[in-house]
Amino acid sequence: MKTYKFKLYNHKRNRYLKRTINAAASIYNHCLALHKRYYRMFGKHLNKFQLMKHLAKLRNKNSYWQRVGSQAVQDICDRIDRSYKLFFKHHSKGVKPPSFCQSKKYKSFTLKQAGYQLIGNKIRIGKQTFGYSKSRVIEGKIKTLTVKRVPSGDMYIFIVTDAVSESIGVVTGKIAGFDFGLKTFLTNSNGKDIESPLFLLQAKKQLKKLSQQLSSKKLGSNNWNKARINLAKLHERVTNLRRDWFWKLSHKLCDEYDVLCFETLNLRGMQKLWGRKIGDLAFGTFLEILQTVAAMKGKQVVSIGQWFASSKLCSNCSHKHSGLQLRDREWTCLNCGTHHDRDKNAAINIQREGVSSLRLDTVRLPKEASVA
Template identity: 55%
Template sequence: MKTLKFKFYQHKRNRYLKLTINAAGVIYNHCIALHKRYYRIWGKHLNCADLQKHISKLRKRNKFWQLVGSQAVQDICQRIEKAYQMFFKHNKKGVRPPNFKKVKKYKSFTLKQAGYKFFSGNRIKIGSKVYQFWDSQPIEGKVKTITVKRTPLGEMFLLVVVDNSNHAEIKSETKNGYEIEKRIKLSVGRTDLGCQQISESVLPCSSSVSTGKIAGFDFGIKTFLTCSEGFSIQSPQFFKQALNDVKKASRSLSKKRKGSNNWEKARKHLARQHEKVVNRRRDWFWKLAHQLTDLFDVLCFETLNLKGMQRLWGRKIGDLAFGEFIEILKWVSLKKGKLIVFIDQWYPSSKTCFHCGHVLKKLELNIREWRCPSCSSVNGRDENASLNIKRVGASTLELDGIRQVFAATVV
């Protein structure tokens, strides 16, 4: 599966798409209200099929709701059902049930098998209207779904999910209690305890050159990534760079009367500042992901507790956006046929001496370098962690001459 993103031409006809999104938001809120009322009266969860039947009856009587296609209504009901199932399954972990949303902030609607038709000349028919979009890339493969999305700036985008038949299927197997996705075969020649060189790589779905190398990476607050091969990568911290502009735009918005034309201009200006930060950060992530996957065939990372880190460091973690980078790196590695290994979250990578294996009982965050009481070696906190992450990742793959240290997950 692959998602292609296109921007709609600016046209007065786009107001029908915006009206459809607003109608989808009204239907979404009505479904949430029905769920809450049903539980309050009967003490049970409302079935998704029953909800769809009820909404389809109401839709016949409400002309505004008819702007939303039946496929989009079905998708709304299914997404609400999925959100409730996640709440029932993970409510002890802090997952909350779906709640009401402001209609003006509702973002999109999705069509699956019907309700749209593509024409030549980068045009698409949605409902009874034909819209034109920027033909920035070819649509190759069978179209599975389309999503019309509205940004805070009011711009309209078309997201097309296609089934890329050229992509090789990835088979998963469970081994030693953890899951491995079989994508490449590795054999390794051991040189020393912490340095492995992959001598052969078979990359059936890779479009890049195989390097035969493996590396470990440690995420950090002061340093974005520390590599086991002796280099580190600093994050530009784009939000920190744009913080003054964001504050200025926010102050300007707070002085305007809500709902006025000047307030709307100030709101769009603030949204534009945030969008610049997001675009710059994502561009840097994509370039970094391609650079790392060009250098190494196997990349080993630690599993992060992002929610806990967000509570501790707040805006700093949001600016670094580790989770977004990991998702982009997964996609790039899948495209190039590379492997990403995630070691266990509780493995003490910083407290374990890479040279002798001694584990410290406690290591404060402000200590950036420490001496091992067992072998007297001096270990840099991040450098030592990256070397341990590399060793654990190599042992998980059972490379030649490397004993398994700790289970990890390969994606």
């Protein structure tokens, strides 16, 4: 699968798409209300197909809803269904049910095979044609097309195709363990640590300035709106820089190693520990991207259970140092006397745990290595 992202040229006509997104939001909220009412009345989860049938009837009478294509409606039902299933399965772990969304904050709608047409660097959606900056050639058959609005008001289209990526990873026979951190983004068991370029921190001054500008303007005024857009644009730029860095790092790591071991993220715990900076580091996003790249290159990402005491075990003698405090960046093993750097020791333990949890036949080793 390949995903393409293109920017739609700003044009008055884009309002048509924004209105479609608002209509999609209204459908989404209606579906959610139905789900909730159904559950209250019958104590059961509302079946997706029942819901779709019901919506089809309603749409016949509602011209505002008709601007949302039937496939986009189906996608909304799928989306809600997925998040409810996730909620029912994992609510004990703190997963929340889907909640109502202001139409302003609703971001996108998705079409599958119908409802649009690509003509050169133009796209026809419904009865309107939009220009977009076609920066790449689209390969493969299109699976989905998503129209997305970002807070600054710009519009993007995301196209997912079935094209197989040609990049196939080189087998290196190397396995590494990584520990996420606040100061060092990834501590590598093999010693090549990766520092985090804190894009947000660099942009922090500017962000502060722009948010001050925003708060000094009269809420809802024209100048307020301009300031809001400037701030949103800076946030978008930071997000893009970060994603770009994640992609590059993922490719680099997947080229270097065959198996990459990580501890399962306990984001809530990390948030408590480190506060809001965690959003800047975006570990979750990084792992998603890494998994995509690993799948592309035939590499493996292994996650270690979050209750594995990666920090407290001595990587030399496996003695558990129960007295280790969070503020201890370095410590000495009471059993064997080895002096440890906290993160480095954790990375080594994660790597070991990862190796032992692997089924060996799933690891592809280079020929030389398997002979030796």
